[in-house]
Amino acid sequence: MDFLNAFVALANFVLIPATAYGAQLALGALGVTLIYGILRFSNFAHGDTMAFGTMVTILFTWWFQSMGLSLDPLPTALAALPFGIVVTALLLLGTDRIVYRFYREQKAKPVILVIVSMGVMFILNGLVRFIIGPDEQRFADGERFLISARDFKEITGLEEGLAIRTTQGITIITAVIVVALLFWFLKSTRTGKSMRAFSDNEDLALLSGINPERVVAITWVIVAALATIAGVLYGLDKSFKPFTYFQLLLPIFAAAIVGGLGSPLGAIAGGFLIAFSEVSVTYAYKKVLGYLLPENMEPEGLVQLLSTDYKFAVSFVILIIVLLFRPTGLFRGKTA
Amino acid sequence: MSGNPYQDDRGNKDRTITNTGGSEWTGAVRSGGRAERVNGDGPFLIGDGMTGGYGTGANILQDCTISVERGEIAVIVGPNGAGKSTAMKAVFGMLTLRGGAVRLNGEDITRLTPQARVARGMAFVPQTNNIFTSMTVEENLEMGAFLRRDDISATIAEVYDLFPVLRDKRRQPAGELSGGQRQQVAVGRALMTRPGVLMLDEPTAGVSPIVMDELFDRIIEVARTGISILMVEQNARQALEIADKGFVLVQGANAYTDTGKALLADPDVRRTFLGG
Numbered sequence: 001m002d003f004l005n006a007f008v009a010l011a012n013f014v015l016i017p018a019t020a021y022g023a024q025l026a027l028g029a030l031g032v033t034l035i036y037g038i039l040r041f042s043n044f045a046h047g048d049t050m051a052f053g054t055m056v057t058i059l060f061t062w063w064f065q066s067m068g069l070s071l072d073p074l075p076t077a078l079a080a081l082p083f084g085i086v087v088t089a090l091l092l093l094g095t096d097r098i099v100y101r102f103y104r105e106q107k108a109k110p111v112i113l114v115i116v117s118m119g120v121m122f123i124l125n126g127l128v129r130f131i132i133g134p135d136e137q138r139f140a141d142g143e144r145f146l147i148s149a150r151d152f153k154e155i156t157g158l159e160e161g162l163a164i165r166t167t168q169g170i171t172i173i174t175a176v177i178v179v180a181l182l183f184w185f186l187k188s189t190r191t192g193k194s195m196r197a198f199s200d201n202e203d204l205a206l207l208s209g210i211n212p213e214r215v216v217a218i219t220w221v222i223v224a225a226l227a228t229i230a231g232v233l234y235g236l237d238k239s240f241k242p243f244t245y246f247q248l249l250l251p252i253f254a255a256a257i258v259g260g261l262g263s264p265l266g267a268i269a270g271g272f273l274i275a276f277s278e279v280s281v282t283y284a285y286k287k288v289l290g291y292l293l294p295e296n297m298e299p300e301g302l303v304q305l306l307s308t309d310y311k312f313a314v315s316f317v318i319l320i321i322v323l324l325f326r327p328t329g330l331f332r333g334k335t336a
Numbered sequence: 337m338s339g340n341p342y343q344d345d346r347g348n349k350d351r352t353i354t355n356t357g358g359s360e361w362t363g364a365v366r367s368g369g370r371a372e373r374v375n376g377d378g379p380f381l382i383g384d385g386m387t388g389g390y391g392t393g394a395n396i397l398q399d400c401t402i403s404v405e406r407g408e409i410a411v412i413v414g415p416n417g418a419g420k421s422t423a424m425k426a427v428f429g430m431l432t433l434r435g436g437a438v439r440l441n442g443e444d445i446t447r448l449t450p451q452a453r454v455a456r457g458m459a460f461v462p463q464t465n466n467i468f469t470s471m472t473v474e475e476n477l478e479m480g481a482f483l484r485r486d487d488i489s490a491t492i493a494e495v496y497d498l499f500p501v502l503r504d505k506r507r508q509p510a511g512e513l514s515g516g517q518r519q520q521v522a523v524g525r526a527l528m529t530r531p532g533v534l535m536l537d538e539p540t541a542g543v544s545p546i547v548m549d550e551l552f553d554r555i556i557e558v559a560r561t562g563i564s565i566l567m568v569e570q571n572a573r574q575a576l577e578i579a580d581k582g583f584v585l586v587q588g589a590n591a592y593t594d595t596g597k598a599l600l601a602d603p604d605v606r607r608t609f610l611g612g
Contacts, residue, residue, distance in 0.1 A: 190482075193471070193475055193478060194479065194482060196468075196471060196475075197468050197475075197479045197482075199470075200469060200471060201465055201468055201469070204462070204468065206450075206451055207454060207462075208480055208525070209451060209455065209482045209483035210479070210482050
């Protein structure tokens with residue numbers, strides 16, 4: 001029985017990675033939920049928006065690196081991030097102008113907008129692969145660890161090491177700052193309140209003199225920022241690959257729906273719920289149990305509930321359960 | 337309206353509120369979407385000889401005239417389907433007018449969009465979905481004053497003086513309030529623009545008789561501050577009692593027009609609409 005080592009192993013392989021992954025999903029789900037709240041459709045292009053934003057950030061990162069610019073010990077990508085956001089915002093405002101605005105003027109049904117967003121998704125998909133290629137890119141530089149496993153073992157004298165990567169630390173800190181800013185904006189500023197009013201009752205908002213086109217434009221800019229930040233954090237933490245970002249759509253939608261579409265708080269809760277479920281179900285508990293159980297009872301197998309290849313099944317199952325038993329999500333958003 | 341394959345029902349399910357093109361004028365061609373000053377006499381707000389219907393549909397109103405003087409209460413009553421709400425929406429620019437004109441304070445506003453009319457001092461309280469349910473009472477009032485850039489705290493205080501219960505509930509989401517309190521929020525939101533005329537579409541629909549009396553008292557109080565009130569009411573008798581002027585509509589046309597008291601005393605009106 002060795003609780004301390006068991007806990008450290010669990011923290012190292014489940015708690016910390018899941019927290020970082022949850023923060024990334026939450027930021028992605030916030031974007032989805034904002035679009036749903038304001039524009040009333042599920043934006044299937046969100047994963048590829050993240051990919052686009054990350055791609056632009058990577059290109060700027062390479063450019064900065066070639067000029068010898070560096071934020072050491074922080075990754076250079078953080079300096080490139082604002083530029084990525086600006087370019088992505090321009091892209092989203094452009095697609096809104098060219099594509100979505102037409103359907104908005106027709107007061108199109110949400111299902112039509114969903115299909116339209118799938119069209120945008122395919123185009124973005126191609127665009128990203130065309131520019132940066134379909135291959136995996138690693139663009140994290142700077143200090144790799146806040147605490148490395150070896151240092152941790154030396155300091156604590158424990159058998160198990162606890163490593164916290166810089167990117168994980170950055171992810172969590174950035175997510176907290178971004179979420180705090182977003183909530184402050186929605187709660188306290190005139191523009192933020194007008195966005196909530198528009199989401200609540202569009203016609204009454206019009207009667208109150210709120211300009212819908214302005215609300216929509218601001219929403220796209222915020223979504224561009226959220227998507228780019230989420231994508232860059234995910235890419236720093238793991239790696240950037242266009243196809244992976246497309247696949248992220250499922251856990252992100254699951255997070256937004258589990259939390260309740262249209263509810264920002266729900267998106268965050270949903271993000272962490274999905275991340276923790278995914279990581280804890282696909283983790284092999286052999287090591288942790290090895291510390292906890294008496295020696296002769298040590299499990300022979302990996303004690304892994306689900307192979308990591310099936311991690312998307314976790315989001316899918318959670319999604320189905322929520323849709324069956326609580327379709328409005330945990331935080332009572334709009335019906336999914 | 338129904339022929340549009342993209343169409344969806346959003347907001348308060350009343351597309352006419354967002355009549356983005358403004359009332360179409362099929363009569364004489366005039367400059368687009370601008371108010372024109374005409375002779376200064378006449379009522380504060382008048383929908384004069386209005387003929388028209390929703391979108392490209394059939395005419396619902398037939399040469400219907402609705403007017404209200406400054407600081408007075410005008411009530412539109414009539415049997416179901418008489419076009420009461422339609423008449424008021426026509427005054428607010430939510431209809432396609434094929435004949436007649438709407439004048440506010442001597443200005444012809446027939447071609448203005450509903451939103452533009454709000455900016456000119458008309459406030460409209462829809463019958464349903466007339467509050468932001470997810471926002472607090474105070475935020476509802478703030479949103480009502482969205483067009484204003486000056487200090488709105490005095491106006492908020494006035495609304496709270498008018499509806500004291502809202503002051504206690506100002507941090508509560510408006511969706512959690514009772515039916516009567518919601519109507520107070522809706523009226524309060526409309527008053528935030530400091531309008532010249534307040535238009536109420538069946539403000540007492542679905543509230544208890546006690547709350548109804550209370551609401552009518554408040555409406556009289558609003559009128560005393562110099563704001564004209566134009567409202568549609570199901571409860572014809574009570575409404576005519578507080579009305580300076582009453583319009584009885586039948587099938588989209590004026591049947592009787594007189595002061596509230598005179599209509600209540602009129603045997604024809606009593607027999608046909610007030611149940612004896």
